[in-house]
Amino acid sequence: MFDSTTKSGNKPNFIDLFAGAGGLSEGFVRAGCEPIAHVEADTAAAYTLRTREAYHILSGRGDLSGYFAYLSGQINRKELYSLAFGSRSSSVINAEIGAKALSGIFDRLDFQIGNRKLDLIVGGPPCQAYSLVGRARSELKMVGDERNYLFVYYAEFLKRYRPRFFIFENVVGLLTARESDGTRYFDMMWALFKNLGYTVEYQVIAADEHGIPQKRKRIILVGRLGKKDGFFPELDKTSTDFLVKDAIGDLPPLRAGKGGALVTSLEKPPSRWLAESGLLSADRSTTWHEARPHNPRDLKIFKKVVNEWNTRGERLSYNDLPETLKTHKNRSSFLDRFKVVAADLPASHTVVAHIAKDGNYYIHPDNAQNRSLTPREAARLQTFPDDFYFESTSGKPSRTSAFKQIGNAVPVLLAEKISKKLVENWS
Template identity: 85%
Template sequence: MFDLKTKISNKPIFIDLFAGAGGLSEGFVRAGFDPVVHVEADPGAAYTLRTREAFHLLKGRGDLTAYFAYLSGQLKRNELYSQAFGTGSNSVINDTIGAESLSKIFDLLDARIGTRRLDLIVGGPPCQAYSLVGRARSEQKMVGDQRNYLFVYYAEFLRRYRPNFFIFENVVGLLTAREVDGTRYFDMMLTLFKELGYSVEYQVIAADEHGIPQKRKRIILVGTRGRKCGFFPELDKVPTDFLVEDAIGDLPSLRAGKGAPYITSLEKPPSRWLVQSGLLSGTGCTTWHEARPHNPRDLRIFKKVVNKWNKKGERLSYNDLPEVLKTHSNRNSFLDRFKVVAADLPASHTVVAHIAKDGNYYIHPDNAQNRSLTPREAARLQTFPDDFYFESASGKPSRTSAFKQIGNAVPVLLAEQIARKFVENWS
């Protein structure tokens, strides 16, 4: 029988499909797994994956000088890659998974995997088609959206490579999303995976119950070959002994429009939670602590939102604003469109990709700073390490690209817990 405990010294190998910025992959790397291939459609996220792979390669050689020179703006991206990869290739396939690309992706995967046996496939297709918000905003409720069927292509990787296990991650809305005839996509998935010879178990996991400073629920499907039951890796509940302030409070104070995407020194002592989490870089620095600018009207609203929470512990409804500050005609829904990330709670509300559009739903709790969250603060809530750098397609820093990748990711420390449970329980 496959024994993960003995293989861990040789690093069990996996591929990450629909990889995004690599939150899920990073968690497995931290637990001792080796990602041989990432497949990601978004060019910015694909570069993020390459840069992170460069980090791990250089760290493995015991010299991160080139990496931190890059984060300081002293090296260009291609120069970093040259030092990390040399004349070899990286693990990232930047392509859209679909009928037209599948054969090409398989050829590239075959070359990377070689004669090795693939242990695990992880990943989750884009969630817009299954999400409750996505369906609410769609006139057709996302019925017929081709992204509903991306699980079919995920299954093709299972059919070809027959990994011992797979993990499929997505939004909780997957449990209720239906086809025109009322059939749940979720049931279609389970049937398909069973036809391929996999037993599947699943749970809805709340990140804040497992030491993540964010309320984020996701459905996790775990499959294993053969007819089995009771194999889902049960995560330990983590007592909440920290606050959101412990996750972001050590970052330098900024006003709206200030900060930088490159290296920033951490001027305040980190919290006990940050030290124990292993997210600190070890250099006393981080990146992407750059606040977006805001217009004067929004800054006035931010102050009211923060004051009401800090003084009364109450959320501000849009209808409570003075008329002079109201610009939206819709007064019946989305009344919490301005929301503070409360420092005195053990978990923030969910960080989603919409944070790339504006920061009104993610207002910093310190009124003296009067702004929305920076990408690094959002990344801390998603438990990305401080030395994790978010790229863009162009090579020029893009706050929008960083926010989108962060909002779409799996919390790194949650992924690490899942990975470690594989090692503990699956032999």
């Protein structure tokens, strides 16, 4: 961890809006920044943030025994929080950012920020309204959807707290999403941020060009208070010297429907990439290595899809399947609906939240296992640390909830790289 400090010598502090499971935040923490608060509407993701906050508190005390007791099922979530927080509250605010809740959120943040000067706001609103897929599936192409305007509330936080910098991330479709009159939402937010006194710079960043084992493109906007430009955190491109199997190959083999959410010991030696990534836990254990069950028809399809890739290096089209295995009436689009995460490529295809609904687009490359990815394998591709636990609303493990949070996240190591470069331009 590098010595990231502000001009006053303190670590840069930040709040995370639309925080999700905290991939962006976790990267900034790894880079030495201090989170003041997270605001997240989804209750399960808010619990994930609280559990990770508990991890960092206990880690700061030099004793993670209580955290690992929780991961192994020896204590419950309430007991973990009592151990970490004592009589004080978590800094996580579980609220939907919008007109109704804004005043209450500000009251909480005012208390948590106190007399400190806020250095940074990070986060990005839900991407469905801007994504190409979301628009394709919407009868009205998402025009008029209130989620298009969540950047207006993001701006309210900039207006109130005047941080030195902000980072706004979203899908690349933000560059083309338009209002009914043809106005780009991107231009609307750019003008709004400028009117608040911020100079804004942006880039489309491909995660696989920066050491992430996943093809994932995101637009990153960085705003700086004032008129100075040239501050965008230019990332050094990383040569590809690893493969997808280096990210997931040390995890124990599983058949469909096997595994579990709690602690799994990892006995196979990690790849060099994993050993150098900083993602491994000290005791070589992890959680959420649990494979979903599949029906016999899908398992037969998985076999064919994996075999086609592993023997010929080709993707199997849905139309090439035997008629006895076809159930979808649509034979003209989404023909790659069954897709293997190829072990011998330097990056997987993008992990998205749809993985929570089925695993057909994320088939494990080992035909002997004959299944889709586990949440932990998806989390590895998103570069979450192995000791990062994904919560549910009830406290009982929910694979669906874990997948959804992982698919919606920013890769942790990418966020860490952005944070480090941003702090280099802090003056």
